[in-house]
Amino acid sequence: MPLFIPTYFSPISQYSEIYKQSKIVFEVEDNYQKQSYRNRCYIFNTNGKQLLNIPVKHPKKELRKKTKDALVENATPWQDQHLKSLKTAYRNSPFFEFYIDDLMPIFEKKYTYLQEVNIDTFLFINDALQLEVPFTKTNSFIENFGDNDYRNFASAKNHPEVSPKKYIQMFDDKHGFIPNLSILDLLFMEGPNAISFL
Template identity: 30%
Template sequence: MIKSIAVDLHYFPNLEFFAAIAEAEELVFFPEEIYQRQSFFNRTQIRLANKVGTLSVPIQGRRPRVSQNKIKIDSSQNWVNIHLRGIQSAYGKAPFYEYYFPYFEKGFQKNHESLWALNWEMLTICLKLLGSSVKMCMHEKDQDQTWTKDIRGELMPSVPFSERDYYQPESYFQLFGLDFDPNLSILDLLFCEGPASKSIILKSVKKQ
C-alpha cells in the first residue's frame, strides 16, 4: 500500500514537517478545512543576524469559520518585498542562495491572491529542490479516505517539537553565531546545505 499522509499546508514548512513526511509517497491536503489562527498556515521562521525572525503573510479580515482555500492575502501591505528582503538579509551570503533564491523569487512574483495557492506553489518548489518524488494531492469533502496516516492539527506553534515524535534536530551549517537553531523554515536548510538537505532531513527523523 502507498504510504499516504494527511497533513496541513504550511507556509515554507519547518524541518519537523519534512521529518514527519520523510517516508511518505503521497501527501493529502484539505483545502476545505477551516482556517485555524495561530498556525503555520501563514508564518515561518528564519535565522537573522541577531535572532530568529518570523515571516508572516498578512491575510484579509479575521473571520471565523472560513475554509483555508478562501483565505485571501492582504496585498495592501507590502509583504512580498518585506519577505524578499528578509530572506535576502538572512541568507544572501549562504552557500546555495544564488542557486535557489530565483525559484522562490519567481514564485513570489506571481502575486497570488490566495494563501492556499501561495503555500502550494512554495511547497512544490521546496520538494523539487529537495529532490523529493512525493506526490501532492487535494482531498475534497465527498471523496473516500485514501491516506494511511493523519497528522493534521499536530504540528502547531503553541507546542514545542520536542513534545512530538517526528523531529530530532540534526545540526548543520548555519550563518550567524555559534549556537544551532533547530526546526527553522526549510529555507534555512536549503540555502545553507543545498543538495545535502534531503539527507539531513532523513537523519533528523525521530527514532521511534
Template identity: 30%
Template sequence: MSVVLSELHYLPSIPYFQQLLGAEKLLLDAHEHYHKQTYRNRALILTAQGPQPLTVPVVDGARSEKIRTSEIEIDYRQNWRHRHFRTLQTAYGASPYFGYYADYLQDIYAQKPARLWELNLACLHLLLRCLRWPLPLDFTTEYLAPASSLAPPLLDRRDYLTPKSTLAKAEPDSPSQRPYPQVFGTAFVPGLSVLDLLFMRGPAAGQFL
C-alpha cells in the same frame, strides 16, 4: 508506508518534511478551517537577531465565522513580498546556496497569488523540487473527521506542528535536531523553515532529511 494528512504551511519547517519521511503520499486538507497564529501563514527563519517569523498578512483571517483555509485571501495592501524577500536576502545572502534558489522564490512572489493556499502550494512544489524529493501530492475532496476515526495507512498530522509545539515535538535525535552549519551564532537553532537547510546544504539538503 503511509499517507500523511496535513494542512498546508508557508515555507514549511524541517520538522514538517521530517514527518513525511517514509510516506508514499502527502494528502493536503483542502476543506479545513483557517486558524490564526499557525504555520499556515508563518515561517521561521534565522537572522542576525535570532529566529524571526515571516508572516503573510491575510484578509479577514481574524473574523469570528469559520472560513476554509483554501479561501483565505492574501492582503496585498501590505508590501509583505518585498519585506520577506529582503529579510531572506539579508539573513541568507552570505549562505553558500542562496543565489541558487533566490530567483525561484522571487518568481513565486511575482506571480502574486490571490489566495494563501495558492502561495503555499507553489512554495511546497518548489521546495520538493529543490530537495529532489518526488513525493506525490493529493487533496481531500470532503471534510475528514479527526484522527481517532481515520484508519491506517492514513496518518493524521493536522495541526501537529504549531509555533508553540514544534520544538516540544521534535525528537532529540531527529534530523531537525541534528546540527548543521548555520549562518549566525554558535548554538544550533532547530525547527526553522527548510529554507535554512536548503540555503546551507544546497542539493545535499534532501539527503540530510
C-alpha cells in the same frame, strides 16, 4: 495516505515526515486557524529567530472560514519584505545564489488565496530537494485520520517535539543552533545535501 496542512515554507520537521512518504494528502477543508504555519515561517537572521508572516484578510462578518478560502492581504508589500529579509539573512550562505532565481516567481506572482502560496512553496521545495512526492487535496473534512494524521505539524503552538539533525547555520556562532526553522534555512545552508538531514 498521510494527511498534512499546506504551510508557508514549512518547518524542517514537517519535511522530515513528508520525505518519508510516497504521496500525501493536503487538508484544505479544515477551518483556518491563526498563529499557525499556514501563513508564517521562521528564518535565522543576525538577531536570531525572525518571523515572516503573510497578512491574511479577516472579514468581520465571517466567524469561520476554511483554509482553502483564506485570502492574502496584498495591501502591504509582504512579498518584498520577505524577499528582503531572506536576502539579508542568507545572501552569504553557501547555496542562496543557487536557489534564488527559482524562488523569485513566488515573490513576484500576485496571489489571491493563501493556499496558492503554500502549494507553490511546496512545489518549489519538492523540486529543490528532488523529493517527487505527489499530492492530492481533501474534498471534505476528516475528523480522525489515525496514525497518518500530521495536521498538528501546522500548529505553531502545539507543534510536535522533533529533533532534526544539527547542521551549520549562518549565525549559530552568535546565537547557537535554532532547531526547526523554515526548510529554507536548511536548503540555503546545505543545498542538495539537505535531504540527508531530514
